[in-house]
Amino acid sequence: MNALKEKVIKSILSITAFASIAFLIGIVVTLFANSLTALKGIDQIQFLFSSDWAPYYSPAEYGILSMVISSALIGITAALVCIPLGIGTALYLNEIAGSAQRKILKPVIEILAGIPSIIFGFFAMAVLAPFLQNIFDLPSGLCILTASLTLGIMTIPVITSIAEDALGFVPIGFKEASYALGGNRWQTLIKVTIPAAASGIITSIILAIGRIVGETMIVLMVAGGSLAIPTSILAPARPMTSTIAAEMGEAAYGSLHFSALFEIGLLLFFMTFILNFISERISKKYRLKLGQGR
Amino acid sequence: MSDEIKIKVSNLNFYYGKMQALKNINIDIMDKKITALIGPSGCGKSTLIRIFNRMCDLVIGAKAEGSVIFDGENILNSSIDIVKLRQKIGMVFQKPNPFPKTIFQNIAYGLEINGCKDKSFIKFKVEETLKKAALWEDVKDRLNDSALGLSGGQQQRLCIARALAVEAQVILFDEPCASLDPISTAKIEELILELQNNYAIIIVTHNMQQASRVSDYTAFMYLGDLIEFGSTNQIFTVPKNPKTEEYLSGKFG
Ligand SMILES: Nc1ncnc2c1ncn2[C@@H]1O[C@H](COP(=O)(O)OP(=O)(O)OP(=O)(O)O)[C@@H](O)[C@H]1O
Ligand SMILES: [Mg+2]
Numbered sequence: 001m002n003a004l005k006e007k008v009i010k011s012i013l014s015i016t017a018f019a020s021i022a023f024l025i026g027i028v029v030t031l032f033a034n035s036l037t038a039l040k041g042i043d044q045i046q047f048l049f050s051s052d053w054a055p056y057y058s059p060a061e062y063g064i065l066s067m068v069i070s071s072a073l074i075g076i077t078a079a080l081v082c083i084p085l086g087i088g089t090a091l092y093l094n095e096i097a098g099s100a101q102r103k104i105l106k107p108v109i110e111i112l113a114g115i116p117s118i119i120f121g122f123f124a125m126a127v128l129a130p131f132l133q134n135i136f137d138l139p140s141g142l143c144i145l146t147a148s149l150t151l152g153i154m155t156i157p158v159i160t161s162i163a164e165d166a167l168g169f170v171p172i173g174f175k176e177a178s179y180a181l182g183g184n185r186w187q188t189l190i191k192v193t194i195p196a197a198a199s200g201i202i203t204s205i206i207l208a209i210g211r212i213v214g215e216t217m218i219v220l221m222v223a224g225g226s227l228a229i230p231t232s233i234l235a236p237a238r239p240m241t242s243t244i245a246a247e248m249g250e251a252a253y254g255s256l257h258f259s260a261l262f263e264i265g266l267l268l269f270f271m272t273f274i275l276n277f278i279s280e281r282i283s284k285k286y287r288l289k290l291g292q293g294r
Numbered sequence: 295m296s297d298e299i300k301i302k303v304s305n306l307n308f309y310y311g312k313m314q315a316l317k318n319i320n321i322d323i324m325d326k327k328i329t330a331l332i333g334p335s336g337c338g339k340s341t342l343i344r345i346f347n348r349m350c351d352l353v354i355g356a357k358a359e360g361s362v363i364f365d366g367e368n369i370l371n372s373s374i375d376i377v378k379l380r381q382k383i384g385m386v387f388q389k390p391n392p393f394p395k396t397i398f399q400n401i402a403y404g405l406e407i408n409g410c411k412d413k414s415f416i417k418f419k420v421e422e423t424l425k426k427a428a429l430w431e432d433v434k435d436r437l438n439d440s441a442l443g444l445s446g447g448q449q450q451r452l453c454i455a456r457a458l459a460v461e462a463q464v465i466l467f468d469e470p471c472a473s474l475d476p477i478s479t480a481k482i483e484e485l486i487l488e489l490q491n492n493y494a495i496i497i498v499t500h501n502m503q504q505a506s507r508v509s510d511y512t513a514f515m516y517l518g519d520l521i522e523f524g525s526t527n528q529i530f531t532v533p534k535n536p537k538t539e540e541y542l543s544g545k546f547g
Contacts, residue, residue, distance in 0.1 A: 177456070
């Protein structure tokens, strides 16, 4: 009887575990299958290196360069916001904050992590965009900077939580050894603790960037939506995700336009896949490095 | 051989918050001698040696009273230079804790944080201290490999070399062999005996054989009190205090 019960539980658990793999394969296959029309029907050089995107013209044009550049620019600018803030917060929590401050800060960061991105979008539209419009005297506050600041703030908790874990995981013995050799707090932090946690910190950064590049709602709301190649971070832009979200509803099912949107999705998928792969490799190396401290 | 006092502890009281961990301790640590600290778990051995290099400062709410004279200064004074103190009084921990860096960098670390930029001097020091720690022959061909790849005993010797590199005069050992196998333990003991010619050494140990094998003086502590302190020979053969005798005969602890 017990043996049977165990068998049942085991098979249920393995089904749930393999379900994720099935979903992943399903997604990849769907992306590929739906991209096929575009892969065959659009000159791929044109697709990647032209910035003329005009699916409703005839002949229609499908060049995604400006979207790729916009995505990259937003990703980089947002990273410049969330990396220093996220890591700074993690270092503060780990090294400086007393238990009272931790008790306040940690839940606040968790709440920040739980806010739906559309709420951030509202905030950006209502507060940030008008503010930046005023400061920089822009025709519209909806631009790369607005989107980047919002995305950067939104991803602070991604970095903080993982980086703080990594810092906390550094064995106390390393720090004691540094202090016992005459190292002060900053030398210990910079030369011992941070390097020992480096891979975890890098992983957190890569995951945050992946999150930024894949985020749709905020960029759709506040990036401005222009298809011109952005010339500055104060210019409006339309990254890859926005285009998909904005046009998917209108594109005729099975059309070239429809398929081209899928191909953008395929590209995004590979970009985030590569980011995840890199972070996985780094964190594996990190576990090995620390795990061997017999 | 000089019988010079290296550290003189007088009327030392120590508190973790309200809890008194050390009660009116008086002890003289002799230069170029090995002093063993023994006593049951929680009696304050680690606390005592962590006062000598002020590692006790890291504990919030910790407070020390009394005097601990080293180099003519009371090291409990807030005005002393902690960096200098910690370089002069090195520490080796229970669990070997080399940095996750190369063997070379592990030894260079203490010199570099003190502002030493002279590459050739650092190189010289690395070789010199690894030789002193009887590790040079084992590692001379892989100085740029990670220190974490060494065996536990080798790691512990690297930690000793690291302390020697910053010109330590006193070395504190907190159960240095607790996580090592008998052969590594024997090597560390041999090394400690060797080092005694040039350093004052304090070793905390739960291993009575180890205490009697290596030390010149033994201090027996119990519940924060220093119960008895004398030559190791005397303590192990004719202890004056009945508590010491009970402990040594394994009646408690
Ligand atoms: N950081 C700390 N905060 C509060 N109390 C502490 C702290 N460290 C030690 N103590 C307490 O002080 C007393 C002495 O501890 P200590 O670590 O010095 O003992 P020990 O003799 O080294 O024991 P062991 O043989 O187990 O290492 C114990 O009662 C311990 O609980
Ligand atoms: Mg102890």
